[in-house]
Amino acid sequence: MLGKAVGARAACQASDPRPCAANDVRSPLAVLVGLAPGRPSEEQLAQALVTHLESWRAEPKLATAVLSALSKHQLPEISTKVLRVMSAARVELNVYHCNAVLSACERSSRWQQALVLLLGMSRQALEADIISCNVAARACSRSDAWEIAVRLLDFAQTAALGPTVVTFSSVAASPPSLSTWAPWLRATWALRGLQETMLQPDCQVLTAAVSACSSAGEWPRSLHMLSKMRRGSMAIPGPVLNCALAACATFGHWALALSMMMASEIAAVDVRTLNVFMSACEKDGQWEAALAILSLMIKSIVEPSRVTYNTVITANARASRWQAALHGLGAEMPQSGLHPDEISQNAAMSACGKCGSWFRALDLLWKMPGAGLLADAISYSTAISALGASGQQWQMALELLRLMPQARLLQDVVCQSAAATACEKARQWRVSAQLLLATSNSLEGNPTAEGLSRQAWCLSRLDGVEDESRLKATLLARSATPHLNRMRPQELAVLLRSFASMSVLDSTFVSEACRQVSVVLASWRLAAELPTRSLGDVAWALATLGAGDPQLFEAMQQELVKRCAAFRVKDDTPGTACVEFTSAALLLLWACSFAGQLMNSAAQCAQMLLHRIGRSLDQRASSAVIASCAVVLPLSxxxxxxxxxxxxxxxxxxxxxxxxxxxxxxxxxxxxxxxxxxxxxxxxxxxxxxxxxxxxxxxxxxxxxxxxxxxxxxxxxxxxxxxxxxxxxxxxxxxxxxxGSLVRDYVVLCHGWLSPGLSEVKARVHWWADGRQSLSSVAAAGRPARTLLKVLAHVLHDGQSLSLVAVRIDTGRRHQIRTHLAHIGHPTVCDGKYSSVATQLASEGFCGQNFLHRYHLATDVMAPAGQQRAQTGQRHHVITGIPIPLAAALRRTSPRDSASATEIERWLRTPGCFS
Structure with missing residues (x-):
C-alpha cells in the first residue's frame, strides 16, 4: 500500500500555491508541519512527499535538512514516519538522517523511541556513530533513564566510537532524577570517563560536576575537583567557581567558600564571583568578611554593583547594625554612583526594626517615593514588623495596614500577620484575634504550601481551647498532607509546630510529615534551608505529639551537633544570634529528653557551646564594667x-x-x-x-x-x-x-483526701504564652504536663478533709500544680483562682496564703572548662523549711491517723526529699 502511494503522482500540498521546486526545502517542511496537528499516517505523508522523494534520492542532504528542521520543531513522530517513507521509497538512508530523527526524539523527551531507532539502524545496515550515541544517551539521561545512558556510553567506548566531551557532558549536565544514581555520582563518573579517554573537560562538564557535588553536600569532592584543576595548570573558569561558591552560600559555609577562592587560580575575577562569595559570608553571619570584600572591590579594578551593596546592607541587617546599614544606603552607594533600589531600602528598614529604631524604618518607608522607588508589600510588612517589635506602636502598624490599598497594594497574609503580632505584643488581644481570624478566613481554600502553613499559624494563635479552631486545624491537616512533599523545610516546620501547639494529631499527616522531615535531614541542601529555630520547633512538635521514631530524633540531634560545631563564638558575634541559636538548641534538647531519646553526644556538644557563648557574653559585659562592690546580705x-x-x-x-x-x-x-x-x-x-x-x-x-x-x-x-x-x-x-536534671520539689496542702495510690497526673495544660493574664486550664489543645505526687498525710480542719502532698514537676507549665490538682478535684488550700468561692471562703480563716511552697532545689555543679559534667558527679541540694504561716496552719489541723501525725511532725521539723 505504501509502495503504491509512493509511486503515484500527486499535486504539491505545500502552503505556497506556486509550483514546488525540487530543491526547495521549505515547501516539504511547510507541508509536514501543516499536517502534524492531524497526526497523519505514513500513507498521507508519502502522498505529500511524492514529488520530493526523487530529488532526495539524488541529493540526500535535502532530506537531512528537512529532518533537521523537523527536529527543531520537536516533531519526533513525523520524523520517524518520514524516515520509514524514505526507506519504502528506496531513498538511501544514512547516519545523518537517523541522527536528525534521534535529535527530534531527544528534544521531545522520547527516549524509548530514540532507543528503538538506534537499535533499528543495524537492521538498515547503518553503523551508529558517536553522535548517535551522544543524542540517545542525552535523551535517556534527561528522561530519568540514566542507567541506560551509562550503558550507551559504555557501548560507545567498547565499540571504539571515540567518546567526546559532549558524550560525557550529556550525563554530567543532566538534571537530578529519581534513579538510584545521585547527580554527583553521575558527574564524577563522567569526569572519570573523560580522564580515561584523555579528554579535557569543558566548562559545562565541570560546572555540572561541581554543582552536583556541592548541592549533595559532597564538599571534599568539590574541593578535590578544583584542586586537581589547579594542579593540572588549568585555569578555573569563572562559572565553575561561581557554581561552587553559590552552593557554599546556600549552606552558609563561608569558610569553605574562602578556601575555594584561596586554593584556586581564578581565570577572571569579576564582580559576580565576589558577589557570590559575599553572599556566602552574609548568610553565615560573617558581615565583617562581607565588608572586607567590599573594601577590596572598591580598591581594585572591579566595580561594586548594586547587588554588592545590597548584600552588605543585608549582612548588616542580620547583624542588627542599623548604623552601618544606613551608612551603606545613604553614603557608600551614592559615592559609587549607584542608586539604592527597593531591596536596599527594605534591608535597611529591617536592620532598623531589629534594633528597635522603628521611627527610622518608618522614615525610610516615607522617603521611598521621593527617591523614585515603589514601596511594595515587603516594604510595608518590614515597617509593620519594626513597629511591632517596639511593643507599643500597634496603632501605627494598623494604620500602615490600612494605607496599603490606597497604595494599590494587597494586604497579604504576611502584612496581616505582622500587624496581628504587633497588636499581640501590645496586649491588644481582641484586635489581634480579629486580624488573625480574618487572615485565616482569607486563606481558606488556598492549597499552596505558604497558604497552608500561614493558615495553620493563624489558627494556632487563636484561642486553642475552642473546638471550632481545632476542628478547622484537623481538616487543614488532612488537606495539607498531599502537599507536604512540595513544601519548603521552613513551611513544613511552621505547619508541624502550629498543629502540635493545638494538639492536632492526624496519624496520616504526622506519618507523612515525619517522612518528609527525614528527607530534609538526609539532604544537605534541604537541611541548610531549615533554620535552627525551625529544627527545634520540629523536634518539639514531634515530642509533644508523641510521634517520630528513634532514628528521626537521632538525625535531628546529629544535625544539631553539626551546627554546634560550626557555630563560631567571637567578640563581635551579635548577641541576638547567640540567643536565637541557644534557645533553639535548648528547645531541641528538651524535646529529645521529653521523648526519652536524648543522646549523650548531643548534650555534651551543646554543653560545650553553651559554656563558650556564656563566657563570651560575660567577657563582653566585663569590658564595660564599672568597679562596684555588691551589697551582700547575711545568708540564712x-x-x-x-x-x-x-x-x-x-x-x-x-x-x-x-x-x-x-x-x-x-x-x-x-x-x-x-x-x-x-x-x-x-x-x-x-x-x-x-x-x-x-x-x-x-x-x-x-x-x-x-x-x-x-x-x-x-x-x-x-x-x-x-x-x-x-x-x-x-x-x-x-x-x-x-x-530534666534540675529538680524542683514542692509541699502542698490541698482539699480532700487524695488516694495514696495516686502517684502522677498527666494532663495537657493550656495557657496564653504571650503574657495574657488568664487562668491555665486542662485542655486537649494544651502542652504536655506531668506532675508527680506523693501523699504524705490526711488531716481534718473544721470538718474539712485535707491532704498534705509532696510534689515534683517534670514540666514547668504555667500554674501547673494548681491546675492539675484542681483538675482532679483537689485544689490547693487558699487558692482564689482555681477553687470555688465557697471553698476559698472556708479556707481563708484557716490559712492566710496559698499553701504551695517550693522547698527543694537540686542542681549539678558546673564542670570546669573542657570537662564534661558527668566527670564531676557533684550536685547542690538546697532545702528550706515550711514557712511559719504555713506551719502554723498545719499545726491547727487534726491528723487522720498516727501515720499522718508522724509524717506531719517530721515535715514540720525538716522537710524530706521526694522519693
Whole structure:
C-alpha cells in the first residue's frame, strides 16, 4: 500500500500555491508541519512527499535538512514516519538522517523511541556513530533513564566510537532524577570517563560536576575537583567557581567558600564571583568578611554593583547594625554612583526594626517615593514588623495596614500577620484575634504550601481551647498532607509546630510529615534551608505529639551537633544570634529528653557551646564594667522569722549563682511579659539589684536572659528561686532544665483526701504564652504536663478533709500544680483562682496564703572548662523549711491517723526529699 502511494503522482500540498521546486526545502517542511496537528499516517505523508522523494534520492542532504528542521520543531513522530517513507521509497538512508530523527526524539523527551531507532539502524545496515550515541544517551539521561545512558556510553567506548566531551557532558549536565544514581555520582563518573579517554573537560562538564557535588553536600569532592584543576595548570573558569561558591552560600559555609577562592587560580575575577562569595559570608553571619570584600572591590579594578551593596546592607541587617546599614544606603552607594533600589531600602528598614529604631524604618518607608522607588508589600510588612517589635506602636502598624490599598497594594497574609503580632505584643488581644481570624478566613481554600502553613499559624494563635479552631486545624491537616512533599523545610516546620501547639494529631499527616522531615535531614541542601529555630520547633512538635521514631530524633540531634560545631563564638558575634541559636538548641534538647531519646553526644556538644557563648557574653559585659562592690546580705538557710518573713532572703550563694527565698506576694519579674498594670506587686528583681549591682553583674538587667532568673514561681506561692549571676551559669542551668536534671520539689496542702495510690497526673495544660493574664486550664489543645505526687498525710480542719502532698514537676507549665490538682478535684488550700468561692471562703480563716511552697532545689555543679559534667558527679541540694504561716496552719489541723501525725511532725521539723 505504501509502495503504491509512493509511486503515484500527486499535486504539491505545500502552503505556497506556486509550483514546488525540487530543491526547495521549505515547501516539504511547510507541508509536514501543516499536517502534524492531524497526526497523519505514513500513507498521507508519502502522498505529500511524492514529488520530493526523487530529488532526495539524488541529493540526500535535502532530506537531512528537512529532518533537521523537523527536529527543531520537536516533531519526533513525523520524523520517524518520514524516515520509514524514505526507506519504502528506496531513498538511501544514512547516519545523518537517523541522527536528525534521534535529535527530534531527544528534544521531545522520547527516549524509548530514540532507543528503538538506534537499535533499528543495524537492521538498515547503518553503523551508529558517536553522535548517535551522544543524542540517545542525552535523551535517556534527561528522561530519568540514566542507567541506560551509562550503558550507551559504555557501548560507545567498547565499540571504539571515540567518546567526546559532549558524550560525557550529556550525563554530567543532566538534571537530578529519581534513579538510584545521585547527580554527583553521575558527574564524577563522567569526569572519570573523560580522564580515561584523555579528554579535557569543558566548562559545562565541570560546572555540572561541581554543582552536583556541592548541592549533595559532597564538599571534599568539590574541593578535590578544583584542586586537581589547579594542579593540572588549568585555569578555573569563572562559572565553575561561581557554581561552587553559590552552593557554599546556600549552606552558609563561608569558610569553605574562602578556601575555594584561596586554593584556586581564578581565570577572571569579576564582580559576580565576589558577589557570590559575599553572599556566602552574609548568610553565615560573617558581615565583617562581607565588608572586607567590599573594601577590596572598591580598591581594585572591579566595580561594586548594586547587588554588592545590597548584600552588605543585608549582612548588616542580620547583624542588627542599623548604623552601618544606613551608612551603606545613604553614603557608600551614592559615592559609587549607584542608586539604592527597593531591596536596599527594605534591608535597611529591617536592620532598623531589629534594633528597635522603628521611627527610622518608618522614615525610610516615607522617603521611598521621593527617591523614585515603589514601596511594595515587603516594604510595608518590614515597617509593620519594626513597629511591632517596639511593643507599643500597634496603632501605627494598623494604620500602615490600612494605607496599603490606597497604595494599590494587597494586604497579604504576611502584612496581616505582622500587624496581628504587633497588636499581640501590645496586649491588644481582641484586635489581634480579629486580624488573625480574618487572615485565616482569607486563606481558606488556598492549597499552596505558604497558604497552608500561614493558615495553620493563624489558627494556632487563636484561642486553642475552642473546638471550632481545632476542628478547622484537623481538616487543614488532612488537606495539607498531599502537599507536604512540595513544601519548603521552613513551611513544613511552621505547619508541624502550629498543629502540635493545638494538639492536632492526624496519624496520616504526622506519618507523612515525619517522612518528609527525614528527607530534609538526609539532604544537605534541604537541611541548610531549615533554620535552627525551625529544627527545634520540629523536634518539639514531634515530642509533644508523641510521634517520630528513634532514628528521626537521632538525625535531628546529629544535625544539631553539626551546627554546634560550626557555630563560631567571637567578640563581635551579635548577641541576638547567640540567643536565637541557644534557645533553639535548648528547645531541641528538651524535646529529645521529653521523648526519652536524648543522646549523650548531643548534650555534651551543646554543653560545650553553651559554656563558650556564656563566657563570651560575660567577657563582653566585663569590658564595660564599672568597679562596684555588691551589697551582700547575711545568708540564712531558712526564711526569716517574724516580720522579716515578708522579705526575700539569700539561702545559698555561690560564685556564679544564687538561691533565694521568695515570700508570697512577690513576683519573679524576668522581663518576659511582665504585667504592666500591677505596679503594686513587689518585684524580686529589685531585691536582686541590691545584692548584685548591674554594673558588676550585667545579667540582672538583661531581659534577653530573663534577668538571670531560671524559672518562675507563682505570685501567691512561696519557695526557692534560682538566679544566675553570670551568663555562663545561666546557660549551664538552662541546659539542666532542658535535660530534666534540675529538680524542683514542692509541699502542698490541698482539699480532700487524695488516694495514696495516686502517684502522677498527666494532663495537657493550656495557657496564653504571650503574657495574657488568664487562668491555665486542662485542655486537649494544651502542652504536655506531668506532675508527680506523693501523699504524705490526711488531716481534718473544721470538718474539712485535707491532704498534705509532696510534689515534683517534670514540666514547668504555667500554674501547673494548681491546675492539675484542681483538675482532679483537689485544689490547693487558699487558692482564689482555681477553687470555688465557697471553698476559698472556708479556707481563708484557716490559712492566710496559698499553701504551695517550693522547698527543694537540686542542681549539678558546673564542670570546669573542657570537662564534661558527668566527670564531676557533684550536685547542690538546697532545702528550706515550711514557712511559719504555713506551719502554723498545719499545726491547727487534726491528723487522720498516727501515720499522718508522724509524717506531719517530721515535715514540720525538716522537710524530706521526694522519693
Amino acid at each position: 538557710g531558712t526564711p526569716p522569722d517574724g516580720d522579716d518573713g515578708d522579705l526575700p532572703s539569700v539561702v545559698l550563694e555561690l560564685p556564679d549563682r544564687l538561691v533565694l527565698y521568695k515570700p508570697p506576694g512577690w513576683q519573679v519579674d524576668d522581663g518576659q511579659d511582665d504585667p504592666r498594670d500591677k505596679p503594686e506587686r513587689d518585684r524580686l528583681s529589685s531585691f536582686v539589684h541590691l545584692l548584685l549591682p548591674p554594673q558588676r553583674w550585667p545579667i540582672v538587667d538583661d531581659v534577653q536572659h530573663q534577668r538571670g532568673f531560671l524559672h518562675r514561681l507563682d505570685v501567691p506561692s512561696s519557695g526557692l528561686v534560682l538566679v544566675a549571676k553570670t551568663h555562663e551559669a545561666y546557660y549551664d542551668l538552662k541546659l539542666q532544665l532542658a535535660m
